Amino acid sequence: MQELIATLETQSDPLPGAAFEPAIVAFVCNWCTYTAADLAGTSRMVQSPNVRLVRMMCTGMVDPKYIIKALLGGADAVLVSGCHPGDCHYINGNYKARRRVKLLMEILPRFGIDSRRIKLTWVGASEGNEFAATVNRFAAEIKELGPIDTRRLPLL
Amino acid sequence: MGSIARIEVKDGNPVAALQNFCARLLADSEITAVLAPRQLPGNRGAMPALVAAPEQLHDIDPLAPSFRLNAARMLTRLTRGADDGGLVAALLRPCEVRAFIELCKLNQGSLENTLLVSLDCPGAFSNTDYPRFAANSGDTWSLVQFLGTSGRGTHGGIEIARACCTCEHTTGAEADLSIGLFGQDVEKGLLLMANTPRGEGFMTRLGLPEATDDGSRDKALEALLAERRAAQELMFAETTAATSDMTGLSQFLSACVNCYNCRAACPVCYCKECVFLTDVFEHKPWQYLSWARQRGALKMPTDTVFFHLTRLAHMSTACVGCGQCSNACPNGVPVMELFKTIAAATQKAFEYEAGRDPGEAPPLSVFREREFPELTGGLD
Amino acid sequence: MPSRIGVYVCHCGTNIAGRVDSEGVARFAAGLKNVAVARDYKFMCSDPGQDMIIKDIREMGLTRVVVASCSPRLHEKTFQKACQRGGLNPFLFQMTCIREHCSWVVADPVEATAKAKTLVAGAVSRVNEHEELYSRVEAVHPDVLVVGGGIAGIQAALDIARSGHKVHLVERGPSIGGHMTQFDKTFPTLDCAACISTPKMVAVAQEPNINLMTMSEAVEVKGYVGNYTARIRTRPRYINEDRCTGCGLCMEKCPKSVPSEFEEGLAKRKAVHRNSPQSVPNTPVIDPASCIYLVKGKCGACKQNCPSEAIDFEQQESFLDVQVGTIVLATGFDILDPTALTQYGFGRYPEVYTGLQFERLNNAVGPTGGKILMKNGQAPESVAIIHCVGSRDKNQHEYCSRVCCMYALKYDHLIKDKIGHQARVFNFYIDMRCFGKGYEEFYRRVQEEGVTFIRGRPSEVTDQTLSAEEDGKLIVVAEDTLLGRPVRVSVDMVVLCTAMQARRDASEVARIFGISQGQDGFFLEEHPKLGPVSTATDGIFLAGTCQGPKDIPDAVAHASGGAGQALSLAARGEVSISPTVSWINPDICVGCKMCVDLCAYSAIEFDERRKVCVINEAMCKGCGSCAGHCPSGAAQVRHFNEKQIFAELEGLSQNVPLVRQPAGVDHL
């Protein structure tokens, strides 16, 4: 069985031939990171196209289920990004988000989901350059890691 | 350490001694009823019963190695809200005590309204194994034999449930009173220990003879724990190896039919309605079809791995390792193995231990301003 | 019924279309589930662009609209309004950003177009799950409650009252004025504290729009922005304020003396007492703990002698409910009790004083009539002033109290001025912080008066002498960190500049008003930079030192800020309550109360009867901290609920290539 899977795995490389383009979902808060992304745009800071933003009002509303769903549904990685500690528009939503990400970090990597595929960052509203750099670094890192296992598994 | 008393056993029958102990509790004016396991007819094991009349204590059997359900949830129903019903004394396994403490933190029950009495737990057979054990050896003699091993060894070739074999919380010092079996000659007498001021109060009122700790219980416990910890390590290693990637995890859960029995049996899965049963997961026909088109084929029912991962996220920090999830699974999915393994990790990560201390807040209900710098590479 | 979605892809001139094939994106969108029409246009935000949407809603019966253009932070409102004009609830709209997040930042046109399609697919999928939402408007009660009658509370109350709004000013003590009434002079101008505070206090008493309640505290506050009900408890004064003329005969006749709190224990007061003749109100108060009549039932000397028959031993505690729209908290600060810092000998050596005690020694109506005298009646020849006692100290308070350097300089000057130039003054400081207007100048002036500054925190104050010279003196032992050598300075008197700290009962007050405290114990402002006077609770504002140490000018400015915020709400007369707040489904909630503590705005309450949690929508800010945790999904943020986010995720991953699995393997 193990062998069979191994052979199938090599066969079933996504998009054979084409270069791997990771799909990355980013849950970003409206007040800091989303604003930073706007700023990066206005400043024309070129970014790799792999990151898709999901606008949340605060990282504190990112239910761990959203991250799990994204990773099971084809996203190769998830970024959660909000205001720096002390700057959350809602006082302390980001601290709660940090605990929830910590929790997932203890669970998902145990099932072979590389811990580099889940990232938490603080990018403030004025840090357009930091946003662009985060996106580019993250996309490059995930490109290197290759596609996530779940893309191959018909599970949901 | 609190005071210790002795529960005398007459005619070599510890079960009768405990029935008698329950009768004494009932006689106390503060106690309105006793919640304790009662033998089901036909060797089917034991289930909790709420006994208010002393003459109904005859089938009570807190020592039966049967654990059909975790009574913590039952006790929450008896203790939640205003304490108008009076005090319920509950005879529980240590994992039931710890589950109950978790549930109290979640506002489901109240420690105020109960006298928790835990028993040293040698373990119990799975729901499917117990009738086999009882059919071969359902008498007091073999019960005494079972208890005599203080939780070690197999019994008539049948092993106790894996959750129990790998359990390192075999005594319930979190309860008000605990009953000591380990290292005791259970045909002669059991120990009763008070762990809280409330426990002390009852101990005095019960008027049992004082006893001293001769160390035999600790010794038996030590040997047991060494075995259990080794078994636990082994289980963690096996489970980790089997689920080290998503393929492995899928295989591990492959027999799951999304019946959600595991979550219904889990004492700390306390939601009234699991989110997986709400309309959030009521997908439209075209959604299924589009997933099927996208993937070529779609496993039905869907969301199986999603369910288990979410349940791990929701309650692994509260998991007390009682094994009722595995017990309840109709398809032999080793749910407990998975949950206990992950629970060990998540609880450690938050320096938390489910059921250890009623004052310890569930990890996801609190936060600190400066913590987990490894996540973001710093604290700012 | 399936929704009918209209999708509008903007070119934004060439801003989008220069990189993204907007037409192609619209064509792609037309093929998505439930999309009834998809168009592209040069400028969607222009009038013709908006009219296009409105026309389609009306003519094609669209039930949902998606616009793919610039950032929703720019034009979400524009398009929501357009939807509304077309007769569609504005929340049945979703916007996705293909300019800032796409055309402007993705270099390759093919990639940019692909990304735009993905984003549109996400928005289309999400909008299916959108629900109609309606904002609510609530009236704001025009009256304001001000709690605490120190200089900050006075300033806030006067500002508000003068705008024509009614103010309930609640002061716990017998008089308003707060700490400032204890001082003699105030830095840096050295004007007399009473000269500047008394007129303000009198103005409060005379202001018809201010209902002053002394001896009073708020014990319970209910409601939310615009509609608060505060229960005020008033303790008995035992003297009828309306009858009393303030003549003071009662105080003369009272036979019972106890240490005076106002004099910081340096003098005694009678059981019937008054802080000073300038007190507002100037009616004395009978202290029930020391009054012989109230304790033992006999005496009544005051009653017999009061010419106005104002003494009333029958007075009882009373309660009053006041309705207000907004609240300003101005409860001030405490000073740290230095007894615990045993190295400084406070309480052990009679000549060690706190700053407040030293203020009283300087005050013309204080225990020494304004002369700086030791307990033996002599003026000290030398004084040491120790800065930062309990401030900037890991074991006490890490923060700087912001006023000690300045009042120490004030003391330097007063000592030189009152005792004479020969008096020696030593300042033990860590850093001199003289940052305010005119402060540095004041520092210079004092330096020129011949005061000694030693940089170093003293390790102890002792009476253990090492030489005959030191005999009978207090010796301050320190290390001069500038010179790097130990110093011993013998003096007659030591003044400790003790830290300003949060009120003893700050946590209780925070609980009553539903606000938070920072780590330093002071009340927490909404934002350290941009919201220093508002709190996380709408309609509750901070004024003065209850938010953190401040000097008088800063406390007054802060108070005017708080008053302004309260007024802007009161003047508008209504608040619009956003519908994108959270909601708890009572059929699903299991009543675990986990969300209650996660909510930073105290917006969630447990309903004991139904055993479920309930969100007060007027207090909820829609942050989702509750929904992000609630395991059963009972708590959900409107417009950001699970179904909506899941739908968006599905849309976004729609064209992620998932490899088709050969039959028979991993069918899990």
Ligand SMILES: Cc1cc2nc3c(=O)[nH]c(=O)nc-3n(C[C@H](O)[C@H](O)[C@H](O)COP(=O)(O)OP(=O)(O)OC[C@H]3O[C@@H](n4cnc5c(N)ncnc54)[C@H](O)[C@@H]3O)c2cc1C
């Ligand atoms: C020793 C010393 C010397 C100082 N010298 C100067 C100086 O020279 N110049 C200068 O600019 N600043 C000086 N300051 C700072 C100055 O004292 C403060 O800036 C100012 O007093 C702050 O006023 P406030 O109204 O915020 O607080 P407070 O003066 O503390 O007033 C608060 C008021 O609220 C009342 N209160 C408290 N709790 C409640 C409650 N729960 N309900 C009802 N009422 C309540 C209190 O009774 C009090 O009347 C000095 C401070 C100290 C410690």
Ligand code: SF4
């Ligand atoms: S997950 Fe299983 S082992 Fe853990 S508490 Fe629930 S039922 Fe018991």
Ligand code: SF4
């Ligand atoms: S693991 Fe077992 S009990 Fe749990 S849902 Fe699956 S089949 Fe049901």
Ligand code: SF4
């Ligand atoms: S967390 Fe959820 S289930 Fe628990 S009380 Fe709050 S809304 Fe109810």
Ligand code: SF4
């Ligand atoms: S969304 Fe929830 S946590 Fe946030 S303010 Fe509203 S009730 Fe409180």
Ligand code: FES
């Ligand atoms: S608003 Fe940005 S993290 Fe809370």
